[in-house]
Amino acid sequence: MAIEEKSLLDALYCSEEKWNDVVEDINDDDVEIDTHTNTNISPSLFWDDDELHSLFSKETQTHPNPIHPSLSLPRKESVAWILKTNSHYSFSPLTAILALNFLDRFLSTLPANDNHPWLMHLAAVTCLSLAAKVEETHVPLLLDLQVEDTKYVFESKTIQRMELLVLSSLQWRMNPVTPVSFLDHIIRRLGLKSYIHWEFLNTCETLLLSVASDPRYTMYLPSVLATAAMLHVIRRLEPRRAAEYESQLLSVLTKNKGEVDECYEVIRELDSISNTGLSFHGLKRKMCQGQDGEILSDSSSVCKKARVEQQQQTLSPLSAN
Structure with missing residues (x-):
């Protein structure tokens, strides 16, 4: 055989047969189907x-809108820091992807000459902090979050003020x-x-x-x-x-x-x-x-x-x- x-x-x-199999395999306890209808589609x-x-x-x-080319290198460094810190704390991949979305949307609102290294790093810390608060159940303190290759260390109140600025720039859309x-x-x-x-x-x-x-x-x-x-x-x-x-x-x-x-x-x-x-x-x-x-x-x-x-x-x- x-x-x-x-x-x-x-x-x-996804052939039609596959879809029919999926429909047939759905447990009656999971999906409530109206038995008075004539359709066989779930x-x-x-x-x-x-x-x-x-x-x-x-x-x-x-x-995100297009980011000015002058921000490409600072963005690359910020992304690298986010990924390293995300891995350090064993955050989920979704947390990192959310942080990158927040970062890119924020950077797209900045003018070309606003690429100060300290600002880029503060933005990275802030966006990862926001993403972790959205996605993770356990979030480290803001000072503890700054552990990987940190050139600048920001006080908690500075990051909190930056969080408000980023949230305002993103129009508080935190579920992209x-x-x-x-x-x-x-x-x-x-x-x-x-x-x-x-x-x-x-x-x-x-x-x-x-x-x-x-x-x-x-x-x-x-x-x-x-x-x-x-x-x-x-x-x-x-x-x-x-x-x-x-x-x-x-x-x-x-x-x-x-x-x-x-x-x-x-x-x-x-x-x-x-x-x-x-x-x-x-x-x-x-x-x-x-x-x-x-x-x-x-x-x-x-x-x-x-x-x-x-x-x-x-x-x-x-x-x-």
Whole structure:
């Protein structure tokens, strides 16, 4: 009997049969369905469409305006500090992405000559503080937050005053649409619940953070960044079926292929000089190990490649002798 080849990315293939399976698998306790209607479509799918349309309509409202080129280098240093401190305190990736959104929106309101180093660092500390208060359950004291490569140390009252200035500049919109909003939507919409699928989400988030310091990051809407990041992960994991998944993703997110391809090339270029490849190898191994009871077929291209890489790593010390 032939063994059906399974993959983490199969869930991204949204055929009509897949959607019917999702509807049938929904627990009656989770979703209340009106039995007096004649439709067989779950109301949750209509809710998903409404949510997606809402994300599309709101993403432009909280997307930063173009930042003056003179602020590119100070921004890069501020982003690096935010990411280091975010990692130091084990904050979630969403906290870092929120902080970057706050920072970019604030910087887009500054004039070109307002790029004093102390102001850039104060803005970074302030934006991470605000993001942590929004997303984290435990937030360090403002003085304790300034631990990573701190050239300037600001008093708590100075940061608090800066928080009010940033909040005013952002018009108090502290729940922006980010790339994670779309990643999370796809994960939930396609019923991706296993540990491996959350690893896929985490890999996409890590990829986005690894390219965030580049000024081109701010050129693309969150939906475009999310789509391009998912496509990059998919093409690294299963290149032979990438076109299949790409078609489905573009269909769900209704994005212009040319714009997504342009963003994808930027991400691919930046990823080629970063260390995110380690995450891909780790994800491949976990997929083949079948975490949470999901086991891939031995014929899976992902598993074959992962086994070859593991064998090469094991044999390389012997070859050196």
